[in-house]
Structure formats: C-alpha cells, structure tokens
Amino acid sequence: MSQPSMSEALRGVVRRDLLLAMRHRSDVAMSVFFVVIVASLFPLGVGPEQAVLRMIASGVLWVTALLACLLSLGRLFTADYLDGVLEQTLLIPQPLAVLVVGKVFAHWVISGLPVVLLSPLLGLQFGLSGDSLWVLTLSLLLGTPTLSMLGAIGAALTLGLRGSGLLVALLVLPLFVPVLIFGAGAVTSSLAGIGSEANLSLLGACFLLSLAFAPWATAVALRIALE
Amino acid sequence: MSFMGINWFKYSSPQAFHPLAGKMIPWFSAAALALIGVGLYIGFFVAPTDFQQGDAYRIIFVHVPAAWMSMFLYVIMAAWAGIGLGLNARPSFMMAQAIAPTGALFTFLALLTGSMWGKPTWGAWWVWDARLTSELILLFQYIGIISLRASIDDLRRADRASAVFALVGVVNVPIIYFSVRWWNTLHQGASVSMTASPKMAATMVTAMLVMTLGFWMYSFAVTLARVRCVIAERERQLSWGKNASIQQVAEAR
Numbered sequence: 001m002s003q004p005s006m007s008e009a010l011r012g013v014v015r016r017d018l019l020l021a022m023r024h025r026s027d028v029a030m031s032v033f034f035v036v037i038v039a040s041l042f043p044l045g046v047g048p049e050q051a052v053l054r055m056i057a058s059g060v061l062w063v064t065a066l067l068a069c070l071l072s073l074g075r076l077f078t079a080d081y082l083d084g085v086l087e088q089t090l091l092i093p094q095p096l097a098v099l100v101v102g103k104v105f106a107h108w109v110i111s112g113l114p115v116v117l118l119s120p121l122l123g124l125q126f127g128l129s130g131d132s133l134w135v136l137t138l139s140l141l142l143g144t145p146t147l148s149m150l151g152a153i154g155a156a157l158t159l160g161l162r163g164s165g166l167l168v169a170l171l172v173l174p175l176f177v178p179v180l181i182f183g184a185g186a187v188t189s190s191l192a193g194i195g196s197e198a199n200l201s202l203l204g205a206c207f208l209l210s211l212a213f214a215p216w217a218t219a220v221a222l223r224i225a226l227e
Numbered sequence: 228m229s230f231m232g233i234n235w236f237k238y239s240s241p242q243a244f245h246p247l248a249g250k251m252i253p254w255f256s257a258a259a260l261a262l263i264g265v266g267l268y269i270g271f272f273v274a275p276t277d278f279q280q281g282d283a284y285r286i287i288f289v290h291v292p293a294a295w296m297s298m299f300l301y302v303i304m305a306a307w308a309g310i311g312l313g314l315n316a317r318p319s320f321m322m323a324q325a326i327a328p329t330g331a332l333f334t335f336l337a338l339l340t341g342s343m344w345g346k347p348t349w350g351a352w353w354v355w356d357a358r359l360t361s362e363l364i365l366l367f368q369y370i371g372i373i374s375l376r377a378s379i380d381d382l383r384r385a386d387r388a389s390a391v392f393a394l395v396g397v398v399n400v401p402i403i404y405f406s407v408r409w410w411n412t413l414h415q416g417a418s419v420s421m422t423a424s425p426k427m428a429a430t431m432v433t434a435m436l437v438m439t440l441g442f443w444m445y446s447f448a449v450t451l452a453r454v455r456c457v458i459a460e461r462e463r464q465l466s467w468g469k470n471a472s473i474q475q476v477a478e479a480r
Contacts, residue, residue, distance in 0.1 A: 153391075
C-alpha cells in the first residue's frame with residue numbers, strides 16, 4: 001500500500017475540515033454576524049461623530065477580529081477530540097505539525113477570511129476611505145492567519161479541560177498583542193500619512209515566525225493532551 | 228556527575244532534595260534579609276538626592292531589581308520547563324511550578340513601583356509605553372501559566388502543558404528588554420549595563436546591585452520553601468512522603 005505524500009495529507013486535512021464546515025454552514029455564518037454586530041455596537045456606544053469613529057476604527061475592527069478568532073478556537077480541535085478522530089490523526093505517519101498547518105489553514109478560511117473580506121465594508125461604516133481602507137484589509141489579511149496559528153497553541157493546550165473557553169482567552173490574548181499593535185498601527189499610520197510599510201512588514205514577520213514555530217508547538221501540545 | 232566529591236545527581240530525586248532544600252532555606256532567608264536591609268539603607272540614606280527628580284527617584288532601588296527579577300525568573304522557569312520536557316524529569320517541573328508565583332509577584336511589584344514613580348515624574352500612573360505594556364503582558368503570561376496548571380487535574384499533563392506555554396512565552400522577554408531601544412517611547416533606556424560604565428552615581432549602582440542580590444536570595448528561599456510543599460503534596464502516597472507530613476506543608480505555607 002503506497003503512503004500518501006505530505007502534501008496529499010495536508011490537502012486531505014484541509015478538504016475534510018472545509019467540507020465539515022460547509023455541512024454546518026450556520027456555524028460559519030455566526031462568526032460573520034458576530035463581527036458585524038460587535039463592530040456596529042461601537043458607533044452606538046461612542047456616538048456617531050465621524051472624526052472619533054475614524055480614529056478608533058482600526059483598533060475596534062482589529063479587536064473584533066481578535067475576538068472572532070478567539071471564539072471560534074473551540075471548533076478547531078474539540079469535535080475531533082470528542083469523536084476520537086484526533087487520536088487517529090496522531091497516528092498518521094506524516095508529521096503532525098504539517099497536519100496542524102492544514103487544520104489551522106481551514107480554520108482561517110472559515111473564521112478569518114470572512115472577516116478580511118468584510119473589513120472594507122466595516123471600515124466604510126467607521127468613515128475610513130481610500131488608502132486606509134486597503135491598508136486595513138491588507139493588515140487583516142496578513143494578521144488573521146497569525147492569530148489562527150497562535151490560537152491553535154492555546155486550543156491544543158486547553159483541549160478537553162473544564163472552563164477551557166475562558167482559559168484559552170487568558171492564554172492566547174497576551175500572545176495576540178503584537179499582532180494587534182502592528183495591525184492597528186498600520187491603519188493609524190496610513191491615516192496619519194506616514195506610510196504603513198513598517199507595520200505591515202512587521203506583521204509579515206510575525207506571520208512567518210508563527211508559521212515556523214506555532215504548528216510545532218501545537219503538535220507537542222496535542223500529543224501532551226492525548227497522552 | 229560528581230564534583231567536589233558530591234554526587235549531584237542524587238539531588239535530582241525529590242526524596243533527596245526535600246531535606247537539602249529544608250537545610251538551605253534558613254541560609255538564603257538570612258542572606259536575603261541582610262542584603263535587602265543593607266540595600267535599602269544605602270538606597271534611602273547614603274545615595275545622594277537626584278537633582279532633577281528629588282527623593283522620588285529612590286523607588287528605583289526596588290523597581291529596577293524587581294523588573295530584572297521578573298525577567299530572570301521567567302527565563303529560569305522556562306529553562307526548568309524545557310529541561311523537564313527534554314529529559315522527562317519530574318523535579319524540573321516542580322521547580323518551574325515553584326518559581327511561577329514568585330515571578331508573578333516581582334512582575335506585579337515592578338509595575339506597582341513603576342506607577343508610583345511615574346506619577347510624580349511623568350505625571351501619570353500609567354502610560355501605554357512599550358516597556359510597560361510588555362511587562363504587563365509578562366504578568367498575564369505568569370497568570371496564564373499558573374491558571375493553566377491549576378485547571379488540569381492530571382499532574383503529568385499539567386506539568387507538560389504549562390511547560391509548553393512557558394516556552395512559547397519566552398518570546399516576550401527579549402521584547403521587554405529591548406523595548407526601550409526598539410521603540411523610542413517614554414520609558415528611559417537602561418542606565419546600567421554590562422558593557423558600558425553606569426550613567427549614575429556609584430552608591431546608587433551599589434544599592435541597586437545589593438538589592439538585586441537580596442531579591443535573588445529571597446527568590447531562592449521562597450522557591451525552595453514552595454518546592455518542598457510541592458514535593459510533600461505530590462509524594463505523599465509514597466512511603467517516604469508520609470514522613471514529610473501534611474502538617475509540615477501547612478506550616479510551610
């Protein structure tokens with residue numbers, strides 16, 4: 001029997017997770033609506049002043065993206081853990097870290113990508129325009145995969161624990177801070193007209209670093225959780 | 228590994244380490260008391276008054292050593308955690324567990340004294356400066372590690388999971404250390420460094436270093452006391468552990 005190659009295994013994991021998500025479409029829709037509702041609450045609370053809204057737009061939208069990622073982290077491994085699929089996944093001869101990359105990618109497509117696609121619309125709500133709108137979308141496109149990557153570590157560490165929802169927030173939110181600072185900073189600096197390249201480069205660096213280390217740490221954490 | 232005629236590996240067994248730790252605690256406690264006493268005396272009575280900040284600056288004799296310790300202890304905790312994961316050694320995990328609360332305490336102390344210094348000097352209790360923010364994140368990480376351990380009932384998993392998280396969080400330590408150089412924000416750069424001569428009066432440096440040594444000794448004493456509790460709690464089912472009785476744990480607490 002020939003073994004599937006690493007890229008075939010990766011594709012298999014992504015395909016399966018996306019297929020499962022498509023079968024539960026309401027789950028995906030929920031995270032989209034969550035983002036829209038939370039982002040719409042701020043103008044109601046802060047008041048409709050255009051200048052104020054434009055100033056807080058990047059921070060609010062980034063924090064919303066953070067929360068959306070955080071809330072969907074429970075879906076990443078829990079279902080597989082409960083029905084035993086995760087245990088079988090650990091037995092697959094391909095490196096676990098590669099399979100984790102597949103799962104995280106699928107998670108990002110389901111929870112991060114909708115936020116990225118929605119962000120120009122939400123930005124308009126907050127009075128952003130032109131360049132800063134593009135920078136917002138680009139920063140989210142670069143940043144949200146990092147969030148999913150770092151979140152996976154927390155999700156794996158807290159797998160099957162009581163109160164894991166709150167615990168994962170406690171663990172993961174501090175790790176999200178650099179991404180939040182650079183992401184929101186990119187939009188703010190583009191609004192101030194000093195160019196957002198530096199912040200976007202740093203976001204890219206965060207992404208590459210997390211791509212290199214996070215799947216590996218997640219794999220270790222999964223093995224610990226299922227020992 | 229034997230050195231100076233002592234088989235050091237003997238002490239990697241909790242059973243042998245428990246009495247050794249007990250013997251060391253009084254020495255470290257005495258050293259801590261003496262050094263912190265001397266350090267505070269030099270800091271408050273010998274060191275000259277700063278011509279710009281007046282006497283308010285004297286809080287740095289607690290602030291700077293506490294901030295150093297918060298980072299040192301994190302790295303040491305992560306190192307024990309890494310050794311534990313690599314060599315599968317239970318006592319390393321016990322050390323990591325024992326260091327975490329002391330590290331969190333120093334981080335909190337650094338933030339508290341920093342804000343007490345910030346109010347008269349900067350005019351604000353808190354500013355969102357890079358170093359302050361990254362130190363705050365360090366506190367969150369300590370809290371995360373402690374609560375992750377607390378919410379896992381299986382000891383083996385608790386040890387290993389919190390070790391992984393501790394290692395992931397090491398990224399933050401260089402960020403804190405270099406934050407004043409990377410981001411040019413309100414918090415001043417380092418006045419004391421290994422490579423250049425200090426930019427402050429000699430007595431001030433002395434006080435700061437003596438305080439740091441004192442905090443080290445305090446950390447040793449407290450960590451050892453805590454690791455004794457951990458050992459007594461975990462090994463109570465074993466025959467020798469019954470001698471290290473629960474009563475002793477209660478006393479040590």
